[in-house]
Amino acid sequence: MARANTPEPAQDIEQLRRRHTELDRRRAAAEANLKTANEQLEALRKQARQQYGTDDLEELRARLDAMKKENERKRQEYQAHLEQIEASLAEVERQHQAARTDRP
Numbered sequence: 001m002a003r004a005n006t007p008e009p010a011q012d013i014e015q016l017r018r019r020h021t022e023l024d025r026r027r028a029a030a031e032a033n034l035k036t037a038n039e040q041l042e043a044l045r046k047q048a049r050q051q052y053g054t055d056d057l058e059e060l061r062a063r064l065d066a067m068k069k070e071n072e073r074k075r076q077e078y079q080a081h082l083e084q085i086e087a088s089l090a091e092v093e094r095q096h097q098a099a100r101t102d103r104p
Helices: 012-053 057-102
Strands: none
Touching: 012 057
């Protein structure tokens, strides 16, 4: 591709037609890509509105952040619960072992 400041050498009509055809092909491809991208964007916006009640990016980010914090809180609670169960089980095992050694 030539620079805007540098004049291109003279081209014959066939070269110009090929150049025009190539540019037209690239334009059509760009328009098709833009149409596809816009359709995908609208489909994703619709999906977001259906699932989350909004397609506002900042609101969705805030909701995601809230969901992550809630998941972390639940994970911590679950971990604490499991640790409590393990401690209780260890105590039962300790008591059982003590009862076995106290027998004659």
